[in-house]
Amino acid sequence: MTATVPLSAKGTRLNKRGLETRQVLLRTALECLAEGGAESVSASLIAREAGVTWGTVQHQFGDVDGLWAAVLEHVLHDTSTMRPRLPDSPELASRVTAIVEMLWTAMDLRTSRAIHNLRLALPRQRDELESEYPATAAAIAHFDTAWTDLVGHAFDGFDLDPVRLARVRSLLPGAMRGLHSEQYLSTYTDPAEARTGLAEAITSYLQST
Template sequence: MDGTTTTNGTNGTEGTGLSAKGTRLNRRGLQTRQHVLRVAVSCLATGGPESVSANLVARQAGVTWGTVQHQFGDVDGLWAAVLDFVAVEGGPMLDHMPDQTDLAERVDAVVEMLWRALDLPISRAIHQLRTALPQDRGELEVAFPRTARAIAAWDVHWAGAVDTAFAGLDVDRVRLARVRAMLPAAMRGLRVEHGMSTYLDIEEARIGLRDAVTAYLSS
């Protein structure tokens, strides 16, 4: 099992340099942690619902369940760490904020960036994980409290990204909040349809979505 050196710090185990018991990970321990997290993302991104398995992650990473417990504590800790890892490794979904002065062009830029981001392995991994977790928020918070907090942090980040993306434009904040809530689901739906045998013109659907959002924010 990977080693640690003890620290007297009071940081929680969410810190990427700490084991589940709050001890400071040495270089080997940090390498093991990064390896397990990368394998977890790969498993989630390439598999179906059955891929959301901590035991599968351990097997694919070539580590024991004891190592997973040492690093993350339990399944909840592992999934929370995966979400935190993706946030750091993948960076913000909107890396380059659009600066177009025209609302339609700004909406088009945001839709395009989100379209590309949703095809990344990290996005597929997050989708797979969230699909397998309890859908009821109360149940999720009881069964996976740390994972629930990590998901909430992602949602806060998305809200901030959208606010930044539309900064400087005269749009109604209530309507923008509704677009913020709707857009990821609409784009995921188009992504799913794009990956199926379909007679729909996905590009035309994206244009329609862009025009609808622009009209809604313009009115």
């Protein structure tokens, strides 16, 4: 299957130098965003750190909405971070545990921190996000679709209530972010025990009729 060649914001094909510049900008954006803080979510900072002008960013992505959308899509299609090995155990409990641990590990990835910091800086209300950053909102929706597909494939072969599975799918990302943040707050909670309890509760919920 032939990979799609990125185009400029005006729809023209990028030459070799243009493609290299695009990759530098995307890598720099992820590095800046992963550092955290409000100042990291700055297209001007990214351009400066990448050693290019704002005009170059505009040529590549059009505007800041196009830049953020491209960063999200870049992460989504990065096979090294977004194509985890799906659990294949015949036991439901083992598959739930595998999904929980997969998300826990993903929380420490620089790309995960970058996306989290970017989303913190974006409008919280969906209608405002879609109005001000339509391309970015579409890219976030692609992440949701990918997560939905991943969970569906992870539980192939089990006769589960689709409503309960959808609720678990919605619960897991936020629950894991909460547990991950808790470990840095001088807590007495054991993160491993918390994850075990969460996995057991989800398994029980999915098994109940």
